[in-house]
Amino acid sequence: MKTSNSRPHSSRIVFAMVILSFAMSLTVAAAPVAAEPELPKAGVNLSRPTGGWINVEVVQHRFVVSFFDAKKQPMSTDRARGLVRFYYTTKENRPPTALNPSEDGRTLVSPARVLPPHVFHVHIVFLAEGSDEPVESYNFRYPG
DSSP states (O other): OOOTTHHHHHHHHHHHHHHHHHHHHHHHHHSOOOOOOOOOSSSEEEEOTTSSEEEEEEETTEEEEEEEOTTSOEEOOOOSEEEEEEEOSSSOOOOOEEEEEOTTSSEEEOSSOOOSOOOEEEEEEEEOTTSOOEEEEEEEEETO
16 A cells, blocks of 8 residues: 555655756766867868878968877877979979978978969978989869
């Protein structure tokens, strides 16, 4: 035989469990989730055969090559220099131009001006330290 007190007692337990689960869900939702690093949205991102990434972008009419590790974190350049050649489809093409380290050592930058429109086929070669031997090369369409 049920008493009239057993029903309110069980409903209090259920109510307490609902409140507790709601409070726990708020605590879990409020915890910050570490965002996975992303590569830049501008320019062209290319994976490197040795691991990591490069980002090639035309900034203020110059090629800028930035380097990223396998976890997509920015890193200093691990190449001393390079050459970039770009082919316009409707203009006279220019000879290759050098890619030299920037002042902060984080990027390789071309000294030559890249005239608009910035739509072309690009060939980049990174050279070994103290040598003219290529160690990495990339062919791609810009802007991708």
